[in-house]
Amino acid sequence: MTEYRLRTPVSEEEVRKLSVGDIVYLSGTVYTLRDAGHKRALELMARGEKTPVDFRGMAIYHMGPIVKKKDGEWEVVSAGPTTSTRIEAYEYDFVEKSGVRIIIGKGGMGKRTAEACKKFGAVYTVFTGGAGALGAKAVQRVAGVHWLDLGVPEAIWVMEVKDFGPLFVIIDSKGNNYYEQVKEKIGNNLKEAYAKLGL
Amino acid sequence: MSHQGLEEKLKKSTVKLLMAAAVYLPKDVKDALEEAYRREKGELQKKMLLSILENLEIAEKEKRPLCQDTGAIIFYVKVGENFPYIGLLPKVLREATAEATELIPLRPNVVDVITGKNTGNNVGKYLPWIDWEIVPDADFAEITVMLKGGGSEAVSMMKVLTPAEGLNGALKAVLDTMFEAGPRTCPPNIVSLGIGATGEIAAKMAKRGLLRPVGERHPDPKIAEIEERLLEAVNTIGWGVHGTGGGPTALDVHVEVAERHPATFAVSVMVYCWAARRATMRIAPDGKVSYPSHSFLEKEGWV
Numbered sequence: 001m002t003e004y005r006l007r008t009p010v011s012e013e014e015v016r017k018l019s020v021g022d023i024v025y026l027s028g029t030v031y032t033l034r035d036a037g038h039k040r041a042l043e044l045m046a047r048g049e050k051t052p053v054d055f056r057g058m059a060i061y062h063m064g065p066i067v068k069k070k071d072g073e074w075e076v077v078s079a080g081p082t083t084s085t086r087i088e089a090y091e092y093d094f095v096e097k098s099g100v101r102i103i104i105g106k107g108g109m110g111k112r113t114a115e116a117c118k119k120f121g122a123v124y125t126v127f128t129g130g131a132g133a134l135g136a137k138a139v140q141r142v143a144g145v146h147w148l149d150l151g152v153p154e155a156i157w158v159m160e161v162k163d164f165g166p167l168f169v170i171i172d173s174k175g176n177n178y179y180e181q182v183k184e185k186i187g188n189n190l191k192e193a194y195a196k197l198g199l
Numbered sequence: 200m201s202h203q204g205l206e207e208k209l210k211k212s213t214v215k216l217l218m219a220a221a222v223y224l225p226k227d228v229k230d231a232l233e234e235a236y237r238r239e240k241g242e243l244q245k246k247m248l249l250s251i252l253e254n255l256e257i258a259e260k261e262k263r264p265l266c267q268d269t270g271a272i273i274f275y276v277k278v279g280e281n282f283p284y285i286g287l288l289p290k291v292l293r294e295a296t297a298e299a300t301e302l303i304p305l306r307p308n309v310v311d312v313i314t315g316k317n318t319g320n321n322v323g324k325y326l327p328w329i330d331w332e333i334v335p336d337a338d339f340a341e342i343t344v345m346l347k348g349g350g351s352e353a354v355s356m357m358k359v360l361t362p363a364e365g366l367n368g369a370l371k372a373v374l375d376t377m378f379e380a381g382p383r384t385c386p387p388n389i390v391s392l393g394i395g396a397t398g399e400i401a402a403k404m405a406k407r408g409l410l411r412p413v414g415e416r417h418p419d420p421k422i423a424e425i426e427e428r429l430l431e432a433v434n435t436i437g438w439g440v441h442g443t444g445g446g447p448t449a450l451d452v453h454v455e456v457a458e459r460h461p462a463t464f465a466v467s468v469m470v471y472c473w474a475a476r477r478a479t480m481r482i483a484p485d486g487k488v489s490y491p492s493h494s495f496l497e498k499e500g501w502v
Contacts, residue, residue, distance in 0.1 A: 131266075
């Protein structure tokens with residue numbers, strides 16, 4: 001369990017150093033991107049059109065914040081991760097086409113994302129689910145917002161963050177998936193749990 | 200107080216109720232998380248639990264919603280037959296929800312199922328959901344709000360089993376749901392099993408179980424014993440804190456039952472994330488409001 005402090009943009013070399021179980025504190029720019037955002041971004045990319053932000057070397061965050069507007073400026077009030085499994089359907093293509101290096105979410109991702117992380121040099125990390133107030137504390141400034149027509153949770157929020165973390169590396173670029181390892185480890189426990197209830 | 204004045208007062212009190220739920224985790228849940236942190240030996244799990252506790256501290260200190268997913272908003276209303284303002288409540292609860300969304304603020308979470316458009320103020324068709332229970336021979340109203348996040352709700356199950364599958368089938372449903380859920384439900388969780396005659400009765404029972412404080416057992420000793428055994432069995436599965444393979448998967452398991460039909464054994468399993476947000480407000484017949492779950496807020500004129 002090694003601790004890293006990284007700043008966006010992150011190079012492929014930096015990302016390939018990370019292993020499952022490592023912890024990252026991230027500074028720089030983070031873009032929020034959820035289901036609807038992934039869908040739209042991939043549609044634009046398929047048509048050869050530009051997305052409003054350039055994801056190369058950057059970090060995306062599966063998150064829909066609580067925001068408020070104060071003196072004309074957006075402020076992030078609460079910002080914890082959403083469940084990443086919903087985004088599994090999009091992530092391989094997104095990693096390939098966007099050049100993103102760090103994915104932040106919670107709840108884990110599947111084989112295709114792990115494959116993309118290995119092939120293109122990216123990691124999937126988890127910020128403690130539900131820790132919205134802690135997440136918001138790391139946000140220094142909202143630098144912009146795109147696609148508000150998708151609604152506040154699904155828009156792209158451009159956030160400047162400082163020491164955002166701890167982010168736990170769950171999928172590294174070497175083909176390891178921490179949650180898959182746990183699932184394998186606990187595979188027989190379900191039978192044991194059945195037995196405890198006489199099932 | 201005039202009718203209009205009272206309506207305004209009840210609205211403000213409901214905004215405060217929503218604030219209480221969004222910002223301050225109930226004491227029983229917080230105590231259970233602190234206990235889990237004290238007991239934890241795993242380095243990774245300890246770090247995650249610490250993030251959770253730090254998060255609670257920041258939320259309370261800065262009055263920020265502790266989780267950004269302020270959920271589907273559900274009001275459980277117990278209202279006395281003689282409560283004088285029963286007709287005001289539906290309007291008060293809806294309007295207060297819209298106000299709270301702006302003021303606290305809450306995340307707008309109400310989305311049209313056909314167009315996908317977000318209403319922007321947490322009010323829409325059947326949301327906030329209001330669950331009514333009439334209490335005979337009483338003159339107060341007691342309103343409990345639950346902010347139910349999407350991540351833990353996503354694993355909810357309901358199935359009508361055969362009587363032959365029966366109780367064993369219900370217990371198996373709890374274990375299977377928790378095994379499949381893995382890290383997605385933000386464990387450690389509160390898990391609830393509901394049983395009844397029809398699908399929606401079972402689901403309602405399961406939701407009722409999520410409202411019961413951590414550590415409180417069902418009054419029927421036979422059911423209380425099942426809860427104890429289920430708690431041990433769910434924690435045997437071993438997903439642990441946030442699916443890391445260590446520490447508690449469930450803080451507690453509750454079972455709520457209604458009686459069944461001879462031909463059915465409907466079961467429902469519901470899960471609450473560790474951010475198990477609920478708060479209760481009591482309105483006396485003279486309009487006086489108290490917050491039994493968050494009494495420390497009574498002195499504070501938040502709104």
